[in-house]
């Protein structure tokens with residue numbers, strides 16, 4: 203324990219990196235920026251809370267703002283006119299929402315919705331455009347993240363078609379836990395069914411199977427991972443494939 207008589211200045215850990223209003227920054231793209239680009243961008247960020255099921259954009263919307271998720275989890279869904287949807291991407295503090303803006307596009311092709319409540323840093327699309335012109339590192343990081351999302355969407359397209367719901371549910375729980383940095387998450391079966399593009403009854407059966415095998419607990423709308431190693435074994439191979447590809451790319455960044 204620290205000696206209480208010692209100066210707090212000497213015994214306290216360094217303060218977390220924060221925005222102009224003192225909100226701690228967890229987003230990894232923001233944290234990875236060089237000081238000059240941080241200075242330019244951070245003063246223009248607006249800290250926003252994202253309640254569960256808050257929609258950031260719908261397909262066809264004009265993108266007026268972009269988001270750097272800070273805590274929580276945002277799901278990217280393909281939505282059909284009859285209301286059916288399936289998840290094609292999952293973004294947490296490692297990423298960015300509204301990638302079309304990075305290359306000058308303005309319309310959203312998908313729905314982005316907060317699946318686990320949290321916070322984000324918002325920036326207006328015109329402001330982002332101006333910042334990007336002066337921020338080569340930020341532009342590069344967003345282009346790289348765009349490739350990660352493309353890889354993820356490609357893998358999930360195959361996964362949604364070929365893999366069974368048990369394996370997909372286990373894969374989804376692991377991906378979510380990685381992005382929020384926690385083994386427990388609030389979830390409803392209705393939401394999971396929308397995400398996995400399946401019937402609610404199938405999710406009930408799949409969650410029950412994982413629970414009976416001792417991999418998760420699921421009660422009162424909260425899922426807890428209690429045996430991660432076995433959950434990895436139960437997950438379809440897509441979890442490992444995506445993880446290895448991201449690690450390989452991270453090793454290639456100069």
Ligand SMILES: [Zn+2]
Nearest residue numbers: 361365438440
């Ligand atoms: Zn899969």
